[in-house]
Amino acid sequence: MATISGQKTVTTHGTAEQLHAGLVVNGAVMVKALAANTGLIYIGQVAGDVSSANGMPLAAGEAAIFSNVGNLAEIWVDAAVDGEGLAWLLLNT
Numbered sequence: 278m279a280t281i282s283g284q285k286t287v288t289t290h291g292t293a294e295q296l297h298a299g300l301v302v303n304g305a306v307m308v309k310a311l312a313a314n315t316g317l318i319y320i321g322q323v324a325g326d327v328s329s330a331n332g333m334p335l336a337a338g339e340a341a342i343f344s345n346v347g348n349l350a351e352i353w354v355d356a357a358v359d360g361e362g363l364a365w366l367l368l369n370t
Contacts (some may be wrong), residue, residue, distance in 0.1 A: 284311070285354055286362035287318075294326040296320075296365060297349035304369040306349070309340040311364060316357030327353040342368070345352065 285296050296308070310318045319332030320341065332355060333341060344354060349365070356362060 279335070281367040282365060284364045285361060286360055287354055287356035288359065290316075290356050290359050290361075291328070293319075293323075293325050293353045293355040295350045296352040296354055298321045302346055302349060302367050304318045304346070304367055304368055305344045306344055306352075306365055306366045307340055307342045308352070308363050309335050310335040311362055312338050314333075314356075314358070314361040316361055317361060318357075318361065318363050320356045320363070322351055324339045324351075325353065326329055329355075329357070354357075 315336040317334045319327050321327040334369040
């Protein structure tokens with residue numbers, strides 16, 4: 278089984294971006310805020326509108342698991358600081 282993983286950095290804080298446009302997976306996905314982050318990362322499924330007001334915050338090194346994701350484009354990411362982000366890993370297929 279091949280490992281499917283990647284990283285996502287947010288270009289401009291305050292502008293939510295898709296975790297990965299168009300990649301459909303079958304299984305759970307773990308996301309983990311990058312260790313070098315100095316601010317919070319916000320994740321959620323509110324299309325284009327994830328922020329500190331409605332996203333789940335992750336501090337550097339913190340992780341969350343989404344079960345049965347499907348399309349990674351449905352997970353949205355924002356950052357408190359430009360250029361910070363998270364890593365993601367498909368846990369099972």
